[in-house]
Amino acid sequence: MKLIRKMISFTKGIRGSMVLLSLMMTVSMIAGITVVAQIRYIRRNYELMSHTTGKADRLYYFMQNDFMMTDAKNREWIQSLEEEAAVAGVYPVYTVNPLTYGTGADETMISIVLYHHRLGELFPGLKQDYSGGSGIITASPVFDNLSIGDTVTLRFTRTNVKQNYTIVGKLEYPYYSLKFGGSATVPTVNQMFYSGGHLMMEGTPENLERLSNLASVSPSMNFILEVRDDASNEAVDALMLRLSRSGITVSLPELLETSEEEIWRQYRTLLPKPVFLLVVSIFGYFSTLILTFKKKERDLALCYLCGANRSQCIAVVLAGFALMALIPTAVCVSMLLILPVCDWLGWMTAYQYRVDYGCWLLIGGYLALSAGIALITSRLQMKDHTPVTLLRGVEQ
Amino acid sequence: MITLENINKIYPVGEGEFYALKDVMLHIEKGDFTAILGPSGSGKSTLLNIIGCLDNPTSGSYRLDDHEITALKDGEKAKLRNQKIGFVLQDFALLNRETVYYNVMLPLLFSSTPYGKIRKKVMAALETVGLSGQEKKLANQLSGGQRQRVAIARALVNDPDLILADEPTGQLDSETGKQIMELLRELNRQGKTVIVVTHDDKVAGYCGRHFRVIDGCVREECKV
Ligand SMILES: Nc1ncnc2c1ncn2[C@@H]1O[C@H](COP(=O)(O)OP(=O)(O)O)[C@@H](O)[C@H]1O
Ligand SMILES: [Mg+2]
Numbered sequence: 001m002k003l004i005r006k007m008i009s010f011t012k013g014i015r016g017s018m019v020l021l022s023l024m025m026t027v028s029m030i031a032g033i034t035v036v037a038q039i040r041y042i043r044r045n046y047e048l049m050s051h052t053t054g055k056a057d058r059l060y061y062f063m064q065n066d067f068m069m070t071d072a073k074n075r076e077w078i079q080s081l082e083e084e085a086a087v088a089g090v091y092p093v094y095t096v097n098p099l100t101y102g103t104g105a106d107e108t109m110i111s112i113v114l115y116h117h118r119l120g121e122l123f124p125g126l127k128q129d130y131s132g133g134s135g136i137i138t139a140s141p142v143f144d145n146l147s148i149g150d151t152v153t154l155r156f157t158r159t160n161v162k163q164n165y166t167i168v169g170k171l172e173y174p175y176y177s178l179k180f181g182g183s184a185t186v187p188t189v190n191q192m193f194y195s196g197g198h199l200m201m202e203g204t205p206e207n208l209e210r211l212s213n214l215a216s217v218s219p220s221m222n223f224i225l226e227v228r229d230d231a232s233n234e235a236v237d238a239l240m241l242r243l244s245r246s247g248i249t250v251s252l253p254e255l256l257e258t259s260e261e262e263i264w265r266q267y268r269t270l271l272p273k274p275v276f277l278l279v280v281s282i283f284g285y286f287s288t289l290i291l292t293f294k295k296k297e298r299d300l301a302l303c304y305l306c307g308a309n310r311s312q313c314i315a316v317v318l319a320g321f322a323l324m325a326l327i328p329t330a331v332c333v334s335m336l337l338i339l340p341v342c343d344w345l346g347w348m349t350a351y352q353y354r355v356d357y358g359c360w361l362l363i364g365g366y367l368a369l370s371a372g373i374a375l376i377t378s379r380l381q382m383k384d385h386t387p388v389t390l391l392r393g394v395e396q
Numbered sequence: 397m398i399t400l401e402n403i404n405k406i407y408p409v410g411e412g413e414f415y416a417l418k419d420v421m422l423h424i425e426k427g428d429f430t431a432i433l434g435p436s437g438s439g440k441s442t443l444l445n446i447i448g449c450l451d452n453p454t455s456g457s458y459r460l461d462d463h464e465i466t467a468l469k470d471g472e473k474a475k476l477r478n479q480k481i482g483f484v485l486q487d488f489a490l491l492n493r494e495t496v497y498y499n500v501m502l503p504l505l506f507s508s509t510p511y512g513k514i515r516k517k518v519m520a521a522l523e524t525v526g527l528s529g530q531e532k533k534l535a536n537q538l539s540g541g542q543r544q545r546v547a548i549a550r551a552l553v554n555d556p557d558l559i560l561a562d563e564p565t566g567q568l569d570s571e572t573g574k575q576i577m578e579l580l581r582e583l584n585r586q587g588k589t590v591i592v593v594t595h596d597d598k599v600a601g602y603c604g605r606h607f608r609v610i611d612g613c614v615r616e617e618c619k620v
Pocket of ligand 2: 440441442562
């Protein structure tokens, strides 16, 4: 109660500036959040891929340049690679469609994505578990009301066949699903992820065979290739030569390196904005903050005169600051809470944002810095002019 | 009650030093009504601020009741200012945008007084200074004399033993000044120790003891 009374009193004479400061705080925090969320998005993909089981030097990312090949021919070619002496495994991602889920108005287009279980083992950061046999693993909010053991009915629209599948696994949001999509001369990890949810199934030969009779099964143009531990240099060279006729091969370390460079390139386009904001902040926000809190210098001297000790003076300043920061913080915190929900609902797929601890750190840091400046402003005042000189100045 | 021994206050001025107070010896008993006289710039306020635990002397010893003030921490001095000392300053030192009520309650906000007991204390203090019924007015709506009464009410609200007034009549006309001095004399009669800093001999006429400060040196004068 006493604190509230002091808080209200603190705002007297600086209410205009406090409203302005609140606005500036809101705008700059939101701007900061969007930038940090973009940076975190880019960074996440990199972290997922770099978190391997330590076999990175035996992994290669391969990008085909022959787009004219039919799916069937492509599959054949991929299977022929597996027979190479140096190869331990080839791990493309297969997409099965068209198919729908649900009936009537609730009918939803959906795809099944077939993974090789090795992908989950190689990249534990993906948190994918493909031990599903011919069952289905859900990775979409659409299936959130279903649990393991339930059955889903899928309709293959080309053949109009309906089939039931048991749910054997559920990926938790956020879903980190590989797709090896796109194509670029310089491959980066940013092309490797699905943005939307879907169904997953293990890419066993039996599953491939069965589903290709019902729908079209297209292998990703790009894939991960694992070389044997004991493969001879000659065999690896021969493999690389063969691959070079059909596309580009980069080792995983190389891929991560180019991705890292790409990330910094993206940062460079993203970062001038926050730097500009920082400059504007320093001149606008912080000077307003300092001037506003400087106005309270005499009030604090009066509190001191009336027997407030240092921590009570600090509490008065912090209470005033808290009042000012209340609305901006509420706005930004609700933004941070709502964004993941939007993302989860699939409304955010077009935006490359990721709300994680980085955004919370930003808000926390921003508030701490501002409160620190507010405090230092008033502390410096108390030092430069002790209440004595301050009140004497008023006196004369 | 108050004993100052060899108090020095030195301000650094450019390269050199400025002695605002030189070897001050002073003793004030409980219940005294004391005037500190002297020309402007002689060091009166500096002395009063040290007595009021607002400022530290550069050297020397200051005892207030049983406390050696120079050895106390900031928090302990704050507590003393809050509980034992009431200040009245020349410019009234009020929060001008606040109500009379809030201004008077300010020391209580920094004390351990429960919130529910504040109102009674504030009203009693306002009654003592003759401002009953004015508590809702803003400080800047009052006349100079009324503002000084608010300041006195604030000084009184925590029932301190010691009231320090730095040129309390400096900004008032002589009639209002007289009323303020009479109020302070009344408080002294009720048992408060009152110290008034002034350069006005008429104001000093109310007081029982006189100390004169000249160039930082203090000596007691016999009353004429
Ligand atoms: N912070 C300070 N730094 C330097 N000199 C000061 C400071 N405060 C006061 N003084 C000097 O100390 C002297 C005494 O000041 P003060 O006690 O305010 O005088 P008075 O109240 O008698 O007019 C003055 O000459 C003043 O200029
Ligand atoms: Mg003075």
